[in-house]
Amino acid sequence: MKSKITIIALLAVVAFFVLLYLSFSKVGNEEVKKIAEAQKLRIGFVLLSDTADNGWNETHYRGIRSACDSLGVQMSLITEIPEERVPLEKSVNDMIADSLKIIVLTSYSYPIIIKDIIESHPDVMFYGINWEFDAPNYKAYFARIYQARYLAGILAGAMTKTNHVGYVAAMKNIQVYRGLNAFILGVQSVNPKARVYVRWTNSWNEGEVETENANKLIDSSGIDVIAFHQDRAYIIEVAEKRGVYCIGNHVENNRFSSKMLSSIALNWGIIYKDFIQDYIQKKDNENMDYWLGLEKDAVGLAFYSSEVPDSVKTLVNDAIERIKAGYNMFSGRIVDSNGKVRSEEGETISDEVLRSDMEWLVKGAVEP
Amino acid sequence: MIKKFGMRPLIGLLFFVLILLVVGVLMQVKFSSLFQNYVEKQVAFQAENYASAIGERFVVELKALAGISAYLSADPQHLEKMLSTLKDGNDEYNYGVVALNGNHIYSDGDQDVRASEFKGISESFHGSRYISYYKGKGLMFSVPVYSGKNVRYVLYRLYKEEKAVKNFGVVCYSGKGYAAIRDSRDSIIVRSANDSLGTDLLWGENGYEAIREKLKNGLNISIATAAKWDVDGSEYYYFVADLKLPGVSLTGLVPAEVVASEKDGISFLILWVFGLLIFMFVIAMIYVLYSERKARENKELLREKESAESASRAKSLFLANMSHEIRTPINGILGMDSMLLKECKDENLRDYALNIQNAGHTLLSLINDILDISKIESGKMEILPVKYSVFSVLSDCYNIVSTRARDKHLDLVMDISPDIPSSLFGDEVRIKQVINNLLSNAVKYTNEGSVMLSVRAEKNNLSPMSEKFANEVVLCIQVKDTGIGIRERDRGKLFQNFVRLDEKRNRNIEGTGLGLNLTRQLLDMMGGTIYVDSVYGQGSTFTVRLLQQVSDETPIGDFAKLYKQHQKTVGEAHECFEAPDACVLVADDMQMNLKVFAGLLKETKIQIDMAVNGAEALRYIQKKHYDVIFLDHMMPVMDGIEAFRKMKKLEENPNPITPVVMLTANAVVDAKNLYMDEGFSDYITKPMREEVLLATLKKFLPKNLIHVVKKKTDDELASVDPTPVAAAPVAEKSGAQPSLSDFLDTATGLAYCMNDEKFYREMQEEYVKGDKTKELAEFFEKEDFENYRIVVHALKSSSLTIGATKVSEAAKALEMACKESNLGFVRQNHAAFVEKYTALLAALKNS
The missing domain is CATH 3.30.450.20 (PAS domain)
Structure with a gap:
């Protein structure tokens, strides 16, 4: 009896120390907890169409995936939200109600459409690809895709035989103008005689309109190379049918013929990781700039078709090196299609203008 | 330790110490990692602060530069002039303005800056503020200089390498x-x-x-x-x-x-605390084991003590039972003997019967003493205070002792203070016992002279203010004798159990040595004290002081007068009677008791029915009417009380109002109340005494059945005289010379002569022939006390043989004195002894 009591007392003492040790272990797990907390962080993404559109949204999705995976955070996707107030408002409100604290709007006009919602939720951080809007809880990010379009321009300028290059553009907004201007400058940099024929579809994602415009350019403007700024690959199919050279948009693997010379490529992952990490680190956004380009390999050309000769490749690669070294294609004397001088000799057009003040076409663009 | 506690606890101890050690080591490891985490966190936090501070400085630097750039943008004409005023006097940095083609528009030093080396220049041509570094050339802060919205130039501030470290190097x-x-x-x-x-x-x-x-x-x-x-x-x-x-x-x-x-210090502290814990734990364990062992030992001790106590209790119980069992046959013996005394006409036989009675009573009192002692030891003795008459207590004591005193020719002096309250409240039985013990002791140890009982009542002045004691007195009982006394060194042993003092000298005196011890214990229980004062050889005085509550304050008056009066009444009560028409029933399981009962009532001619148990008694009761029924308490089959209860419930009962008297050996006070409460009319304690039985019968028998008979003898009563009683002349026995009675104790003499009177006479003649007067005188004059001693020794023995006790005792005293060389005593008493001796010889010669 006595010895039983003694054993129980001893066991109690041991149990006490074990408990003490266990409670210590719990304290020690703070670091792990912090990581777990970060892993619990969910980031909302609103996408214009589905994640397999073989274009803009698919690239985005891939970038989102890789960024979230490498940071160990979770993503919450809402897809196929057109740039319209009602569905966008609903999806963003749903995300806020789901207690998401960081929402990424991946289409250009989204932030403008829900301005008031962004402003009325100062505790939620919004990211968009649009510098035309500003709020304390909003930060713009983007890739310097225009640099890749400049490269595409070089490719088109070098490959055209007719010196007529076609370009189907979507909306008349700064992003499209910027890309188009860079493309034209690229064409002109290697083929001063070449002219770029531009048709506007006023839509990101309408196959019929795009096809029609592409056909028109081929039929009436005599182009033999076509590039475009649309979400999907309808125009590539037209070009394949009609047998003209084509430069794709966000098509990373060539599933088409050798007529498709290359494609604009984008690595959203690098950019997403950049600003999501800053968010986690709670870095003050004031000094931060999320406009990454060639220098970080965030943009570029996806591949070269077998029809692209090495001389052309050299031309492109030289341009890449120049840009990486700091070359700005929007420098020197630049005149717009109306004859207005946009940049004097020795000047460069600043990023600020590129972001928010470029609604003109450089000289050499033809809008039939 | 292994021997003490065995291997098992030791292994357990080691095991737990091991566990503690493991936990301790784990804790230490855990603590180290915790501490490392903590330090890492602190370092990271500190780094963040450093980074934040240096970041601020960079931003401030860039902002300042942007401010200058804004001026230059607004007024590009005065660019050179403006910048020259900003030139750093300490030569820590240089300003420069670079155009798109890489040429310097302005430079205030000899620096060699190229866009390919400083990324900041191309970055700033994009419109950014930038910090860039080129090994060997320094740290550059660059901002764009605008022309409208386009970038026209890039303004920079270049810190030489060492200056950059001085200005921006982090001191951590x-x-x-x-x-x-x-x-x-x-x-x-x-x-x-x-x-x-x-x-x-x-x-x-x-x-x-x-x-x-x-x-x-x-x-x-x-x-x-x-x-x-x-x-x-x-x-x-x-x-x-x-x-x-x-x-x-x-x-x-x-x-x-x-x-x-601090890490080492804290680790050491943890180690230390753990070490201390383990140490304390081990100490505590050892203590627990040790005390466990102790507790086990204590338990064993306790068990032993309990068994010893129970053995002692068993002994007491055994004694009590034994005493009880012994009493029963003694009662029988005494009863039969009293009948013998009554009926025997032969003087010799009467004498034997008397001796039997004396021995029986002594035996009974011994048994009673043992019973009492064992009762006290087993804690069953209770003091039961009742209201009692002081006179009856004292007279009873006197009655008991006076006979013995008279036998020894001692004066029994009653010195009773007349102002004692007549009635007190206390344990009558025990007080009586105490006085009896003291008196009989005194008589026992006194060979000549007197025994005096003096009783006084002192007002209790312990606390006169207290109401409680207002009605109390201290009863002061003193027994003084002229006996042998007690040696100083023996007084301490006086009240011990079974101790008899001066064993050699007192070997002739009967007793167990229980008396005084019992007395003291009884007094202790009653809250009294006993004190002894003694001069060896001259006598002792026992003083008892006992607090008693007063029940009736009327003074008791003159004891001697009262006693005479009492004797008269008792005498009347002892008138003999005959009741041949009366019929009584007696139930007792002891045939002898029944015989005694019948024997005692033989002369009354009462018709007696006898039953051996309650059941049989009940059958008699149902059949016949009785005038008195006597029931023994303890009987087999059905005891007295049960029989009584059954009797009261009987439907056809010819004895509904017949008085029932309980016979009991249960001589306890509360037993009386018990029987009275049950409905008994009275009770008689065994051994039955004739006078009590007769008095009880007289009380309950219808008067018309009693015929008073003239007393045949009243010698027992007549001889009583309680005033300083000079021992009355001894009852004359056959064969004893009246003239010799002054000197001779015939009974003792006869006893020594095997009760053969002829032989006794021969002995007396021999005694006279061996006249030692001459030798005594001769040796006394020569002061040859050695031979004197031999002579008185011889006289001591021969005198005792013929019953000349006084001469024998005197001779003995002289012999003792000689032995102790107390020559003074011998010289003083020689003449008196010779006188006694010659008087005895003369009386013997005359007979």
Whole structure:
């Protein structure tokens, strides 16, 4: 009896120390907890169409995936939200109600459409690809895709035989103008005689309109190379049918013929990781700039078709090196299609203008 | 220890100590990692602060430059003039303005700046503010200079390398740490202020490179991170903190001893505390084991003590039972003997019967003493105070002792103070017992002279203020004798059990040595005290003081007068009677008791029915009417009380109102109440005494059945005279010379002569022939006390043989004196002795 009591007392003492040790272990797990907390962080993404559109949204999705995976955070996707107030408002409100604290709007006009919602939720951080809007809880990010379009321009300028290059553009907004201007400058940099024929579809994602415009350019403007700024690959199919050279948009693997010379490529992952990490680190956004380009390999050309000769490749690669070294294609004397001088000799057009003040076409663009 | 407690607890102890040690080591490890985490966190936090501070400075620098650029943009004409005024006097930095083609528009030093070397220039042509570094040339802050919205030039401020370190180098941990600012490609742009730790060892493959990935991962979740790393045997905390500028971070390290110097101290403390705990634990364990053992031992001791106590209780119980069992046959003997005394006409036989009676009573009192002692020892003795008459107590005592005193020719003096309250409240039985004991002791040990009982009542003055004691007196009982006395050294042993003093000298005196001890114990229980005062050889005085409550304050008056009166009444009560028409029933399981009962009532001619148990008694009761029924308490089959209860319930009962008297050996006071409560009319204690039985019968028998008979003898009563009683002349026995009675105790003499009177006479004649007068005188005159002693020794024995006790005792005293060389005593008493001796011889010759 006595010895039983003694054993129980001893066991109690041991149990006490074990408990003490266990409670210590719990304290020690703070670091792990912090990581777990970060892993619990969910980031909302609103996408214009589905994640397999073989274009803009698919690239985005891939970038989102890789960024979230490498940071160990979770993503919450809402897809196929057109740039319209009602569905966008609903999806963003749903995300806020789901207690998401960081929402990424991946289409250009989204932030403008829900301005008031962004402003009325100062505790939620919004990211968009649009510098035309500003709020304390909003930060713009983007890739310097225009640099890749400049490269595409070089490719088109070098490959055209007719010196007529076609370009189907979507909306008349700064992003499209910027890309188009860079493309034209690229064409002109290697083929001063070449002219770029531009048709506007006023839509990101309408196959019929795009096809029609592409056909028109081929039929009436005599182009033999076509590039475009649309979400999907309808125009590539037209070009394949009609047998003209084509430069794709966000098509990373060539599933088409050798007529498709290359494609604009984008690595959203690098950019997403950049600003999501800053968010986690709670870095003050004031000094931060999320406009990454060639220098970080965030943009570029996806591949070269077998029809692209090495001389052309050299031309492109030289341009890449120049840009990486700091070359700005929007420098020197630049005149717009109306004859207005946009940049004097020795000047460069600043990023600020590129972001928010470029609604003109450089000289050499033809809008039939 | 192994011997003491065995192997098992020791193994247990070791086991738990081992567990404690393991837990302790685990705790130590855990603590180390906790502490490391804590330090890492602190270092990271510190790094963040450093990074934040340096980031602020960079931003301020860029803002200042942007301010200058704004002026230049607004007024490009005065560019040169304006910048020249800003030239740094300390020669820490230089300004420059670069055009797109790489040419300097302005430069205030001889610096060689190219766009290919300083990324900042091309970046600023995009419109950014930028910080860039080129090894050997310095740190450049660059901002665009606008022309409208386009960038026209780039303005820069270039710090020479060492100046950059001076201005922007991070001093961390009071210079004991190392912290360099790096760009996104991990190239240093500002070296540490303290460059001593920027060694290849620390930043090479085994150092920073090895934990770089870990730190980078840390940056995923926090702006700053730190990690401990061992490089070449020394511990360092590496840290990385991002500045709030794109691509710039602070990277550094600090030796562990700078940030974690307390670690060893705390580890030591933990070790110490754990050591102490284990030590205390071991001590506690040993203590527990030890006390467990002790407790076991104590238990055993307790058990032994209990068994000893129960053995002692068993002994007491056995004694009590034995005494009880012995009493029963003695009652029988005494009863039969009293009948013998009554009926025997032969003087000799009567004498034997008397001796039987004396021996029986002595035996009975011994048994009673043993019973009492065992009762006290077993804690069953109770003091039961009742209201009692002081006179009846004293007279009873007198009655008992006076006979014996008279037999020994002693004066029994009653010195009773007349102002004692007549009635007191206390334990009558026990007080009587105490007085009897003292008196009979005194008589026993006194050979000549007197025994005096003096009783006084003293007002209790212990606390006169208290109401409680107002009605109390201290009864002061004193028994004084002229006996042999008690030696000083023996007084302490006086009240011990079974101790008899002066064994040799007193071997002739009967007794067990229980009396005084019992007396003291009884007095203790009653709250009284006993004190003895004695002169050896001259006598003792026992003084008892006992507090008693007063029940009736009327003084008792003159005891002697009262006693005479009482004797008369008792005498009347003892008138003999005959009741041949009366019929009584007696039930007792002892045939002898029944015979005694019948024998005692033989002369009354009462018709007696006898039953041996309650059941049989009940059958008699149902059949016949009785005038009195006597029931014994303890009987087999059915006891007295049960029989009585059944009798009261009988439907056809010819004895509904017949008085029932309980016969009991249960001589306890509360037993009386018990029987009265049951409905008994009276009770008689056994052994039955004739007078009590007769008185009881007289009380309950119908008067018309009693015929008083003239007393045949009244010698027993007539001889009583309680005033200082000079021992009355001994009852004359056959064969004893009346003239000799002064000198001779015939009974003793006859006893020594086997009760053969003829032989007794021959002995007397022999005694006369052996006249020693001459020898005595001769030796006395010669003072030859050795021979004198031999002579008185011979006289002592021969005198006792013929019953000349007084001469014998005187001779004995002289012999003792000779032995002790107390010559004074011999000279003093010689003449008196010779006188007694010659008188005895003369009387014997005359007979």
